[in-house]
Amino acid sequence: MPRYAARPGHGALGRSRRAAAPAPRVDGVSDIIKVSVIGASGRMGSTVCDAVDAAEGLELVGRFDVGDELGDLAGADVVVEFSVPDASPANVAHCVAQGVHVVVGTTGWTEPRLQTLRNQVAAAPEGTGVLIAPNFAIGAILMMTFAEQAARFYESVEVIELHHPRKVDAPSGTAARTADLIGAARSETGLGDVPDATEHDPDGARGARVHGVPVHSVRLRGLVAHQEVLFGAEGEQLTIRHDSFDRVSFMPGVVEGVRRVAEHPGVTVGLEHYLGL
Numbered sequence: 269m270p271r272y273a274a275r276p277g278h279g280a281l282g283r284s285r286r287a288a289a290p291a292p293r294v295d296g297v298s299d300i301i302k303v304s305v306i307g308a309s310g311r312m313g314s315t316v317c318d319a320v321d322a323a324e325g326l327e328l329v330g331r332f333d334v335g336d337e338l339g340d341l342a343g344a345d346v347v348v349e350f351s352v353p354d355a356s357p358a359n360v361a362h363c364v365a366q367g368v369h370v371v372v373g374t375t376g377w378t379e380p381r382l383q384t385l386r387n388q389v390a391a392a393p394e395g396t397g398v399l400i401a402p403n404f405a406i407g408a409i410l411m412m413t414f415a416e417q418a419a420r421f422y423e424s425v426e427v428i429e430l431h432h433p434r435k436v437d438a439p440s441g442t443a444a445r446t447a448d449l450i451g452a453a454r455s456e457t458g459l460g461d462v463p464d465a466t467e468h469d470p471d472g473a474r475g476a477r478v479h480g481v482p483v484h485s486v487r488l489r490g491l492v493a494h495q496e497v498l499f500g501a502e503g504e505q506l507t508i509r510h511d512s513f514d515r516v517s518f519m520p521g522v523v524e525g526v527r528r529v530a531e532h533p534g535v536t537v538g539l540e541h542y543l544g545l
């Protein structure tokens with residue numbers, strides 16, 4: 269059994285306020301979820317620590333960053349992982365081996381990495397859950413869902429992601445996921461390549477191709493996390509845009525992931541699967 273098994277009654281997305289700690293249940297089992305954060309000194313990790321501190325029914329028990337011994341994860345029921353793409357798989361594997369649920373926001377989870385993780389979870393204590401979420405902001409999740417819906421109706425599509433210049437990976441995890449969803453929807457509908465007469469592009473001005481979808485990455489001082497999905501057909505354009513102006517936009521989703529992860533054994537990609545979308 270994982271250390272924390274799902275119990276009904278935890279709050280829905282958005283209910284994350286400091287309140288008196290819930291009283292222990294009559295059977296003597298506390299409803300409080302103990303949470304450790306890996307990458308706790310980073311931009312996201314430190315914001316998550318504040319959010320966990322402020323959330324009803326959650327208790328922050330451990331903060332880990334680069335060089336720290338993860339050990340027993342400070343006795344956490346759930347670990348939140350926001351580090352760097354090359355470190356995340358080993359951190360998550362350490363948690364899973366101990367039957368500790370993990371909520372992962374770090375990017376870079378390619379299909380081969382996900383397959384390795386699925387094998388690790390299959391060998392872990394039964395019921396262990398891992399949530400890999402490329403983006404925890406509700407608007408970003410809706411943007412991806414809407415883009416997937418729109419994809420089959422438009423011949424042309426391009427994704428433009430715009431982020432702060434300290435971001436180390438490109439394209440963003442959100443853009444890669446969006447392109448995957450759009451690409452799969454296009455394939456199912458029988459849409460071929462996006463129309464594009466470009467023959468000469470020595471400097472890569474047409475962007476990367478992810479699942480056949482052109483993706484453009486902008487890094488600009490002052491930005492946090494933004495994305496536009498442009499759809500085009502004869503005589504019309506649909507633009508779906510989301511903006512995160514502050515990292516607090518990700519926190520209701522992270523807290524919801526922590527509350528729900530024990531109800532979802534195995535590996536889940538995308539918070540939308542916890543939200544009924």
Ligand SMILES: NC(=O)c1ccc[n+]([C@@H]2O[C@H](COP(=O)([O-])OP(=O)(O)OC[C@H]3O[C@@H](n4cnc5c(N)ncnc54)[C@H](O)[C@@H]3O)[C@@H](O)[C@H]2O)c1
Nearest residue numbers: 307309310311312333334351355373374375401402403404
């Ligand atoms: N899913 C989402 O909603 C979401 C939102 C924002 C950022 N992100 C992703 O989260 C990740 C972190 O972003 P950030 O802006 O907080 O970066 P950051 O550079 O501010 O923080 C990363 C932290 O991880 C630490 N770290 C590095 N190696 C480590 C290791 N081996 N073990 C433990 N900690 C280690 C660093 O010291 C640093 O404190 C990125 O992959 C980013 O794309 C995801």
Ligand SMILES: O=C(O)C1=N[C@H](C(=O)O)CCC1
Nearest residue numbers: 375402403435440441442493
């Ligand atoms: O700031 C970042 O880094 C972000 N990373 C995620 C991504 O790559 O999609 C989510 C948005 C912010």
